[in-house]
Amino acid sequence: MLMAKMQSDFFRDVYEVVRLIPQGRVSSYGAIARYLGSSRGSRMVGYAMNAAHHQIPYVPAHRVLNRNGMLTGKHHFGDPDAMQKLLELEGIQVESDVVVNFEVLFWDPNIELKID
């Protein structure tokens, strides 16, 4: 029975945090990784996103960008324009594969989910 633990707990936690990202807001791989305790595991977050497509419920991976606010993973959405389109549907302006006002729309779990 237990077909759980298909991925590491780290991955599962990544999905959970990504789902907590409000609509119209974005976050970064590094911020999530840091929130989970692996400040240098940013690559793992990106790798987790790679598998996020078959995760249920839906994981808004398009809200996760790199520290530069660039849509680095847009090529992994099937269509290169899909990620930008999803962001625009949430009212996020994207220009040259970069989110406009990224620092304003930036949603940092270390702050929003901060444990007192």
Add this chain to the structure above:
DNA sequence: CGATTGACGTACG
């Protein structure tokens, strides 16, 4: 089992 890769980030020149 070892080498390479990867949706990143930081350090260094």
Add this chain to the structure above:
DNA sequence: TCGTACGCCAATC
């Protein structure tokens, strides 16, 4: 300021 090098850790070859 920009380009290159390296580290992180899991997955793939």
